Amino acid sequence: MAVEVRSGFEAILEPCSELAEDVTYPSVKRWHENHPGGHVVGHFQVYFPEELIHAAGMLPVTLMGAGSRLEAKQADSHIGSFICSICRTSLELGFSGRVGFMDAFYTTPICDVARNLAGIWGRNFKGMTAEILYLPQNANGKGAVTYLRDEYGRVLAELERISGRPIEEADLRRSIGVYNENRRLLRDLYRIKRETPWLLATTEAYVLAKAGTVMPREEHNEILRSALAEIPNRTGRRQDRVRVVFEGGFCEQPPLDMLQLIEEACYIVDDDLLLGMRWIDQDVPQTGDPLFALAESYIERSTYSPVQHDDRKPKEEMLLRRVEESGAAAVILAAAKMCEPGLDEQVAYQKTLETKQIPFLLLDFEEKMTAFERMRMEVETFVESILFD
Numbered sequence: 001m002a003v004e005v006r007s008g009f010e011a012i013l014e015p016c017s018e019l020a021e022d023v024t025y026p027s028v029k030r031w032h033e034n035h036p037g038g039h040v041v042g043h044f045q046v047y048f049p050e051e052l053i054h055a056a057g058m059l060p061v062t063l064m065g066a067g068s069r070l071e072a073k074q075a076d077s078h079i080g081s082f083i084c085s086i087c088r089t090s091l092e093l094g095f096s097g098r099v100g101f102m103d104a105f106y107t108t109p110i111c112d113v114a115r116n117l118a119g120i121w122g123r124n125f126k127g128m129t130a131e132i133l134y135l136p137q138n139a140n141g142k143g144a145v146t147y148l149r150d151e152y153g154r155v156l157a158e159l160e161r162i163s164g165r166p167i168e169e170a171d172l173r174r175s176i177g178v179y180n181e182n183r184r185l186l187r188d189l190y191r192i193k194r195e196t197p198w199l200l201a202t203t204e205a206y207v208l209a210k211a212g213t214v215m216p217r218e219e220h221n222e223i224l225r226s227a228l229a230e231i232p233n234r235t236g237r238r239q240d241r242v243r244v245v246f247e248g249g250f251c252e253q254p255p256l257d258m259l260q261l262i263e264e265a266c267y268i269v270d271d272d273l274l275l276g277m278r279w280i281d282q283d284v285p286q287t288g289d290p291l292f293a294l295a296e297s298y299i300e301r302s303t304y305s306p307v308q309h310d311d312r313k314p315k316e317e318m319l320l321r322r323v324e325e326s327g328a329a330a331v332i333l334a335a336a337k338m339c340e341p342g343l344d345e346q347v348a349y350q351k352t353l354e355t356k357q358i359p360f361l362l363l364d365f366e367e368k369m370t371a372f373e374r375m376r377m378e379v380e381t382f383v384e385s386i387l388f389d
């Protein structure tokens with residue numbers, strides 16, 4: 001039987017799709033083989049400045065659960081069943097030894113569950129540093145930036161201890177440059193999704209972006225550059241489909257099959273998926289104190305989500321802006337089951353969309369879902385109700 005050799009965009013996409021579904025972390029193992037004695041630092045979603053890890057010459061890896069590819073057998077005996085799935089399977093990755101390559105693990109206090117994850121991690125995986133990066137509770141406080149700058153400094157000192165080498169300002173500036181480039185490329189990917197969604201499906205953009213969570217950003221930049229160069233050569237044809245914004249993927253990630261079924265009925269022209277890679281939405285300055293520039297970027301250049309509290313960014317208004325800027329006609333308001341911040345915000349979003357008479361569909365999901373028939377019917381009915389209104 002002839003083996004199909006893929007070329008162009010598909011050849012770039014295929015290994016990224018495999019990585020997105022693989023919980024054995026082959027790219028991290030490859031990195032270790034090429035960097036004997038190198039250190040890997042994991043961090044949980046959402047707002048962690050990977051530049052700190054990268055500047056230390058270590059590999060940052062985002063821990064974001066395991067979807068349906070791992071059953072949380074051991075984790076379930078350590079945390080309540082009412083806890084969101086991403087935390088349970090992330091913990092299972094630890095218990096099963098799959099992320100034993102990590103020298104340190106950081107969480108941020110985005111919610112009670114994430115805050116406690118570092119403690120559970122530290123108690124169960126001895127020898128691995130497990131810490132919390134404390135983000136400012138009040139992003140509008142006068143001292144928020146200087147406080148966070150010092151907090152980043154504290155984490156940096158710990159990373160210096162682990163790596164056994166000093167991290168200079170020049171290292172940080174270089175890393176900021178690499179990540180600025182990565183963010184620019186991801187913004188380009190999203191621009192294409194907004195302007196010509198028939199050339200780039202959300203599931204495709206998703207796996208391309210997700211590859212960056214388990215490899216050095218320089219490598220990821222190469223992948224994104226190649227993919228962006230190939231997209232204009234694709235031959236997708238514009239279809240008469242409803243354009244929607246998908247909101248609710250900021251932390252726990254919906255299954256790819258769920259995104260795919262939505263895309264079979266409409267175009268997803270913007271979303272908050274993989275926010276942990278894209279939370280800074282402009283370039284971080286590469287002049288002055290780099291820690292200050294990163295801290296200021298959390299306050300001044302970061303996107304909204306249910307787990308960031310900033311009076312200057314009312315989330316409902318930010319969602320309306322996302323709808324307007326993407327030219328969407330409707331919103332899919334999703335929330336991960338058991339995610340308190342996500343479910344709370346879903347109610348607030350719902351009220352605003354009702355007031356503005358923007359059609360929306362409420363969905364809830366779990367990363368480990370595998371049956372979608374009911375959801376498929378709901379999405380199809382929703383889209384038809386808009387088309388035939």
Ligand code: SF4
Nearest residue numbers: 084111251252339340
């Ligand atoms: S999914 Fe929600 S509850 Fe779970 S860690 Fe993320 S923000 Fe917290």
